[in-house]
Amino acid sequence: MYSFKRLLVGKAKRTAQALHERLTKKTGLAVFASDALSSTAYATEEILLVLAVAFAAGAANAFHYVVPITFAIVIVLIIVAISYRQTIFAYPSGGGAYIVAKDNLGTTPGLVAAAALLVDYVLTVSVSISAGVAAITSAAQGTSWAWINDHKVLLCLILIAFIAVANLRGVRESGALFAGPTYSFVISFLFMVGYGIIRYLLHPAAAPAPEDLKLAEGYHLQPLTWFLLLGAFSNGCVALTGTEAISNGIPAFKQPESKNAATTLAWMAALLATMFIGTSVMAYLYQVHPRESETVISQFARIIFTGPMGWFYYIVQATTALILVLAANTSFADFPRLASLLARDRFLPRQFATRGDKLVFSNGIIILALFACVLVIAFGGDTSRLIPLYAVGVFLSFTLSQTGMVLHWLRAGRTKLPAAAPDNGSSVKMMVTGQLVAPAKLKEARHWKKSIAINGLGAIATSIVLVVLVITKFLHGAWIVVLLIPLLVALFRKIHRHYLDIAAQLTTEGLQKLRPVQHEVIVPISGIHRGVLQAFEYAKTIANGHITALYINVDEEATQKLRAKWTGFVEGVELVVIASPYRSLVAPMIRYIDRRLQLHPQQLVTVVLPEFVPAKWWHHLLHNQTSLMLKGALLFKPNVIVISVPYHLKIEKNGTNGKRND
């Protein structure tokens, strides 16, 4: 076991080895933007899938709506990005939705945000990995590798296991690791979009109508209604997942942290908007239809990159798959970190707050990988079947976070400022609260009305989207998330109550001096042998006086033998023999111990169990497990303490002993 762990995880790290790399804007973008940017690999396709429902029902122009829908989503993106810019300055030490909501709205909204985020982190892994595998299997279409399309789920599980092990080995979100894949993806994707649009202007062309048109899971054929358009909009909103990543990781940036983070956020939003709009415009121009066997991106790339440019198709697919794996990897940092915060606040088992051999939160990594695998298996590794569950949690956490910020500004605004507060960068002692206020806080307090407006708009916009998401996706899978989040919150609360209760029962506060313990020592025996005699000696050491040996009589003959041997062999121990007409051993012992406890309610009973420890595990099968059963029966009995006195048996010498009986 141990050596397998070492092989898998590698050598342990000292606590002192924990180090924090500071990121520049460039590397910061690579590390934090992979999740958000990677969603352009599937967001357009998810819109098309819903529009395909109306297309298949006869609405020939249904796919045209992909462009206005994309613009609507980009507007939401801009609002969210500007809102989060505020959070970055207000919470320079990292303002995740859990912390912001808990700080400003109270524990329950905080827990709701945390539950929503945990669910969405799991979904990020499943969706990203499924989409990454789809990029790989799409590239395999038409080649001799097409058969891997039948093994999508297995491929997903292998990738998840790979990422989990990499994280258990302590892979850090290092700029060096992320920069290559992220910028390769961005560049190859932007090149594809630019090249594709120019090529279209020169030689307009349309994709061939596919035979295997794919529709959004669970939709019936229907005309192009407003409700269907809202559904397409909802599906596209997955593009916004990951936008909050930068606001969680501000302390990782170089100084000035907040400013650098804010700039990076702006860049990320701009890139995301460009790539997303570009993809949707291309889909419109080339009239690409979603297909069962191939992703929309793969279809583009095949149409555009022909002839001498054919190799670039594989570049696009490879960088797409790579960024999606990186996006999944982001959750492997976020989920365990949030779980450890919750565990630290005692809303999750404390094991989530323990750092493993590589200083990572190993338990969170393992649990995340397990849940992601379950989702992949349950939904057959199909991105579009997972999408209805996705984004609900993200927008719920957006809404809670933004609402929290509104209250944050309200509180800041209410704080009465000194008449002429100096704005020279030095701290000022607040007159009302007596607290030191940092200059940033003072600045905040001045602009609170503007800030309320921005975050208020953010809160309203995201809450509207949230309502739309829940309504349009409810029947297609969002109900699972809607059900799961309150259940998780209830679980958090139950765990929290337990820890509080334990703490209350264990506290040393108000504790009077404990009185010295009195105890009586009982040694259950099955006969007289060396192990028993050794147990008697130990009992004499720990007893203050009287020792009782307890023997159960199931065989009159054996009992007579024992009594005969007792005198002369054992000194200072009283023999008590109990009849057992039903041949049970444990029950009469328990009854005897209970009687002793009743007789002396102030005393403890110490049960000294002579046990021999066989040299090999299978030898256990050759002996009655009476002492194990006795221990089990006594485990939950107050005022009883059980001591096993082991008698270690040596390895038997083969050959010599075996001959005795021949």
Added chain:
Amino acid sequence: MYSFKRLLVGKAKRTAQALHERLTKKTGLAVFASDALSSTAYATEEILLVLAVAFAAGAANAFHYVVPITFAIVIVLIIVAISYRQTIFAYPSGGGAYIVAKDNLGTTPGLVAAAALLVDYVLTVSVSISAGVAAITSAAQGTSWAWINDHKVLLCLILIAFIAVANLRGVRESGALFAGPTYSFVISFLFMVGYGIIRYLLHPAAAPAPEDLKLAEGYHLQPLTWFLLLGAFSNGCVALTGTEAISNGIPAFKQPESKNAATTLAWMAALLATMFIGTSVMAYLYQVHPRESETVISQFARIIFTGPMGWFYYIVQATTALILVLAANTSFADFPRLASLLARDRFLPRQFATRGDKLVFSNGIIILALFACVLVIAFGGDTSRLIPLYAVGVFLSFTLSQTGMVLHWLRAGRTKLPAAAPDNGSSVKMMVTGQLVAPAKLKEARHWKKSIAINGLGAIATSIVLVVLVITKFLHGAWIVVLLIPLLVALFRKIHRHYLDIAAQLTTEGLQKLRPVQHEVIVPISGIHRGVLQAFEYAKTIANGHITALYINVDEEATQKLRAKWTGFVEGVELVVIASPYRSLVAPMIRYIDRRLQLHPQQLVTVVLPEFVPAKWWHHLLHNQTSLMLKGALLFKPNVIVISVPYHLKIEKNGTNGKRND
């Protein structure tokens, strides 16, 4: 768990309730003959299956050989029966092959016989139940119940479970239970044979040639060679299984036990011979071919019982199925009894010698049922596929038992009798050995030459059959048994060596007075709370002086807090803090304890573990299992004794505590 056991097994019986019913010859025949007689239900068919190989290869008269083969087997039966008659008188307290072989040939032959018998008891269950189910499914042919033919294995498993539970509930081999089914079977079977032969003489008829001719498993089509005839003979030898049952159970008969048992054996052999020959003759007359879908007996009964006698067909099938279930039940008495003998002699785990709630050897019953189920599943519940494994063990035990008897008589013959030994029924003090010799023994001693001749013939006949069985059936499955028996013997010996070794290590013989124990008390702690303080109090009670509290420093801040709290709070306990740069808790504790053991090699180390016992099982998930891991690591360390001092937590009061953190 406990109440489920009560429901399944019923109320426990007192040891004193063990009682022994004495059987008359009539009831004795019913109880002990069911196994032997039931084999007539399939023995003829198994012969035909081998002959069918030559028939299918073109030998039109192949099936005619069933009659001479049957006669040959009956001759072996008569020899075996006469031989066992001798054993009955020589071992009036029950002469199973294990005891006879061990007494006269030595331990190893005794163990070989025991292994052979254990294997065959398992096979008796599988074969009988499979054959019983075949009787049921045959009857269902052509009715609306024909579908049960596809669920043979399940039906077998249900029946085995049923018999096992009945035996665990303490069903006794009572005459009342067995008499009905056994005599019904004998009467209906004899009636079928008689009626069938008379009917044939009046209206000669032949069975229609079947479309689904069944061949013996694993045979290639081949002409009618001597070897094939030997194979058919081997298959038919299964008729002899169970012949030894009476010699095991002599003490169950009314006085004079041996005489009654011998008479019953003679009756059983006569009945078995008549029924077996009758069946084979009928098969010859009616030219019945073995079929995939129906047993041979069922085919007879269908041909014979037509028109107004049609109902008798179902009587035959029902009594056949019933006697086969009873035959399986016999093994459920024999296997646990033999296992308990082996366990008493320490060749099997001693759990096999323990009587359960109903005074039966429960563990033997459960193991037998499990193995029988495994066989049924492995061989698809098909009697003819199990037959090659069967009877090898029986004939091996016959041979060993008869050879043992030969040596028994030789020894008796060598005993020098007093010149004029009185033959008046009184005991005589032997001049040579000084032992009392019972009159029966004296009589034995006189007829020893005749006895040697009889048992010698038995030994030779059964050993020849054994060789034939092994040769003809080896490739078809007997190799499994040939391999298994020595493996079992090796296992018995290994177990025996272990028990001898334990006994040698635990013996009090030659033991000098143990010196008083010195120990040092160490209390590993994770902080100061009520549970820890209580553990300190207990440690003070059992320690003779110094107590060490062991704390692992994984977090400098927490350690400072602990040190600050220590003074003033804890008295009489020394605090030892150990740094753990890799955050592991158990390893540094083990290292510390090891160091203490090295420092004082004459002392024990007592580790007092403060443990809180949660009120609900799932609460364990919320706590680190450090003490469990520590216990595991210390379990195999000599000179260390671990004591858990439990602090029992109460059920939490919902609602009140939960609000504290809001």
